[in-house]
Amino acid sequence: MTTRLRSRLRRNPALNLGFWIFLGFLVPWFPGSFPARAAETLNLFCWSEYIPRPVIDAFQKETGIRVTVENYASNEEMLAKLLAGGGNYDLIQPSEYTVEALAKAGLLLPLDRDQLPNVKNLDPKFLDLAFDPGNRFSLPWMVGTVGIVVNTARVKEPVTGFNDVFNGKHRGRIVVVDDSRELVSWALATLKIPTNDLTPATLAKAKPIVARWLPQIKVFDSDSPKTALLAGDVDLGVVWSGEGAVLYRQDPARFRWVLPSEGSHRFIDNLAIPKTCQHKAAAERFMDFVLRPEISKLISDAFPYTNPNLAARRLLTAAQLANPASYPTPEQEKDLETFRDIGATASEVDAMVSELKSGGR
């Protein structure tokens, strides 16, 4: 070695092989202290109260992928943020009708089935549905209904449907999910109009009903409508089934779950990858991870909706499977309808409900 080279090595340790070997020994001992290759990231944009923290932690631990989570409380809120850009979302959680709208607009990436072997665990009943034939763009996360929770300590008369909730006697004692499409669909159900027959003409028929109902509602809450019921702030709720299931689990004598006699919405919430996704491999890895039976069970434990994962369902307790809010009977299932994309009428639904909420007629 020339004297020049030796002195360069002394001045610049990065050129010295011994230095790199030494560093190689140190890194495993102090992993956080060295600027390793930037960790892979997965940006989740999902409904609030739907992805349990332990699931995210287990995924991060196993894969080293850093997960960020942003929540929304309605499909419409998610769409608005997604379309505004800037969110860098890798994985979203749209309901059936929103998958359909996004796919039509070319805003979803097709899924690579080779990366998703755990699809085999899913109940075929919730696959290949009209909103996404062949599940090209989405896989079911959880399935649920929208139904009525009755605090039986406070409400003694029978409550069987929307007309009983909004008959005027419970004014100021009602919580509902803050969701325009839902509200309008309940009004349509009382008119016996099919839930997807949503046009400007049928919307006009629903309007006076929604107008009559709105002043009776005390709380609008899509994130955690159970809270107002638990606190005793309200006696009745029209809420997501998972919320009803938590209440029933907590106090079955006090909280009764009723699927409205006029008919009810069965939603199918999904995972899908937006076209603007920057980390598709990580997104698909998460999708397959949550389809593992033991991981999917953790989701059911925290958020007791209908689990479409048959392998996971085998791990649930008899009590979980017997929760009437989580698992409707085959007889009840006959009256459930699933939303479809209604195109431009969607913004009219939103505009009408917002106008009525702000006191318009």
Ligand code: N2P
């Ligand atoms: C979960 C909300 C369920 C979404 N917190 C209803 N589509």
